[in-house]
Amino acid sequence: MLSTSDSDRANHLENLDLKQSRSTRLDFDAGNGLHLVVEPHAPGVFRLRCGTPAQVAEDRPAGNRARAVADLLIARHEAVGEAVVEPLAGGAQRGWRVVQGDTVLEVSVDPVCVALYRAGTCVLSSDISRDVPAFAWGGEPPQFWTVGFALDKTEPIYGLGETQGNLNRRDETVLSDDPAHRALPLAWSPRGWGVYANTVQRVEHALGAEAAPSSYLLNIDDPLLDIFLFAGEPGEILNQYSALTGRAGQPVLWAMGAWLEQAPGQSATETAELVARARESRVPLDVVLLAPPAVCQPQDAKLTLDWDASRYPDARQAMALFRRHDAHVCAPVFPGVPADTTAFAELEDRGWLLASDDGDARRFPGVPATGGKPFGLLDLTHRDVATQWSERNHHLLDDGVAAPACSVPVDLPDDITARGGESGAALRTLYPLLARRALFDAVAGHKTPPEGVVYGADLFPAAQRLPWQAGPRVPNSWEGLGQTLRTALSLGASAVPVQMHALGNAAAPLDGMTPELYLRWLAAAVFSGNFSFQGVPQLMPWAFDEETQEHARTWLQWRYRLIPYVLGAIEDAVRTGLPVQRSMALSFPGDTDAHAFDTQYLLGPALLVAPILAPGKSTGVYLPKGEAWWDLNTGWRYEGGTTLTVECGPDRYPVFGREGHMLCLGPAAQHTGEFNSARILDEVWMFGMPVHNPVVMRNKIRVMQMQGSSYIKGLEGLRILPSEGLEVKRRGAEVRISRAR
Incomplete structure (x- = not known):
C-alpha cells in the first residue's frame, strides 16, 4: 500500500487525453495503458474509475463471479445521471467541467486532479501538495492506488462505521478489513461532500492523520480504482449512497417491541418463566433472543440441520413455551461445523468448507456460537453452499423460530482462499455479508418489498440492506450508556437504520446499575430504534423498588405508543437512507453549535432527544437554529439557537417536538x-x-x-x-x- 513517504517514487496520473465524451460518460486515455472513466452517476454523484481498458469497459466487471461480488456492493450499477461537458475556461490549466445542475466536477491535468463544486462553492478537491499524490498507483501494472483530498484545518469527517468515542473521525486511521475498526465504507463532511471506495479489498482511510494532517488519504489495495464522490447535504448524501448500495429491508411489526436476551446457560423453561414474570409485572415484551451456542448444526453433507437435543429435546414444544406468552423467538445460528463430527469430514471431502492453501479444511478455535468447540466454516462464496444453508435455515421457521441471529466473530487469515477465489481482505469483507444475506433470504423469501430481520453484530459494506444491527456490550455505568448511544449515532451516520440497544450487560459487573441509571438508560432506549432487556434478575425492572418499577412501566408504555412513529421512520429509511437516530451533524450540518452536542439526536424527523448521561436531574440542551421547538414535558415553545438547562426527574426526559x-x-x-x-x-x-x-x-x-x-x-x-x-x-x-x- 502506497504511503506518503513513497509518493516521490509513485506513478502519478499526470495527463489525460479525452477520447470520448457523452452526457453519461467521459473516457480518457491516462497513459501507461490506463483509462480513466468519469460518469455523472446520479444527481450530485460522480463515479471515477481508472484501470486497464478491459477493467473500465463496462459498469459491472466481466465474469459471473466478479459480477456476483459487484452485486453485493452495488444495487444500481447503471448511471442515471446526465451532464454537460465543457472545457475549463481561463487560466493556464487544461481540463474539463462536468456539469449536473448546480453540481460540477472539474477534472484538470498536470497533475490529474479533481474539484467538486456545489452551488458554485468548492466542497472537495484533490490535494496537490508536494507530499501528497492526488491520484497515484504502485506496481506495474497498478496493484494499489492512493487518492488524496485536501482538508480544511478544522474540517470534521463523519461516517466510516462504528465508534464509541467522538463521532468526528478526524485524525483517525480506519482499516476496512480490521475487525477491531468496525469499519463501513462511506465518509462525509457537513461541508457537503461524501466519498465511497467501491471495493471488497482493503481500504485505509487516513483522515488527517499524523503523516498528512491536512489530507484525507485513501490507500486502496485494488488494481482498479473505483470511487464515488457525492455533493449535497449529509441527508442527500445518505439518500444517494443507499440508493446506490441498497436500501434497508422492511422489518416486521413484532420486531419493534421490547426484546429479552436469554442469559448464557439458561434453559428455555427458565427463560419462559421470565417472560411469564414480565407479563405478571406488566412489563411489555415481544421477542426472546436465545443465547449461544447455535440452536442447531449441520448433520451431513446435505447440511441437514438438527436442533441441539441437549438443550432443546423437543424444539416445537420449546417454541410453544414462548408462544403461550405471545413472545416470538429469535434463535442463534452459525455457518460452522464442529470439527469432531462426521458432517465436517463429509463437507471437507465435498470442498464445502473454507480451506487453507494446503487444501485441508481450516479448523478454527471454538467460539461461543459453537459452545467453545473447534469448527470449520461453510464456504459461503460457493453458491450451492449458500443456497443450501439458506434453505435449511428457512426450515427453522416451520419449527416456530421467527428470525435467526448470526454473527461471525472469526478472523480469517490470509492463507485461506475460498472456492470463489477470494482471500485476505476480500474474504474478511465478504464472508459476514454472505452469511447475513443468506439468512435474510431465508426469512424474507420472495416478499416485495423484502420483510424480516436478521439480528447480528457484524459490519460490512451495504450493511444497511440487512436489518437488525446488534449494539455493543458496554459496562453497566454512565460511561457505558454513552458508549451505546455513540455507536448508534455513528452507525446512523453510515446509513445503518437501526441499532438495538442492550439495557445493561449481563456479563459485566452488575453493582453499577443503580435505579437512577436504569431509568435513564431505559428512557434513552425508549426513544431509539429499539432495545433489549438482559435476561438476568438483576437487570429486569422488578429488581428495583416499587417506585422505580412504576416509572419503568410508564416508559415502556411510551415505547409501545411510539412504535407507529419509529416504524414509520424505518420505512423512511427504506426510501431515503436516513437512520432512526440522526446525529446533530447529520441533521443540522450548517449549525456548528449543534455539532458540539454530539450525543443529542433527532429520533426520526420530528423529535429532538437530549439523553441524560450523568447522575442528577439537570442537563444542558441545545435547540438547533432555524427551527422552533416544543417541550413535550411542559408544552412550552422555544426558538432555535437556544441553550437550556432542563430539570427532569425520573418521570421526565428531555424531548422536544419540531415545529x-x-x-x-x-x-x-x-x-x-x-x-x-x-x-x-x-x-x-x-x-x-x-x-x-x-x-x-x-x-x-x-x-x-x-x-x-x-x-x-x-x-x-x-x-x-x-x-x-x-x-x-x-x-x-x-x-x-x-x-x-
Missing part, C-alpha cells in the same frame, strides 16, 4: 399482538401549525395548507392535541387546524 411536525402515537400495549391493525393510531400531538405529513407506519395522513390554515385527512377517530394558540375543527373526514381567535 411544523406532528407526532402520531399508538395505544399502550403489552405486546404488538394487541395492536388493532385497522386502528394502529390513538392520538396526535401537534407542534405548532402542521406543515409536514407525519411520519407513521403505512402513512395515509396528508397535510395541505391553504389561506393560513392546515387541512388534514386521515385523522378520523383520533384524539388531537393542538399546540397552544391553535384550534381544531372537524369537517367529516377532514380536520382543519387554524389560529385561535
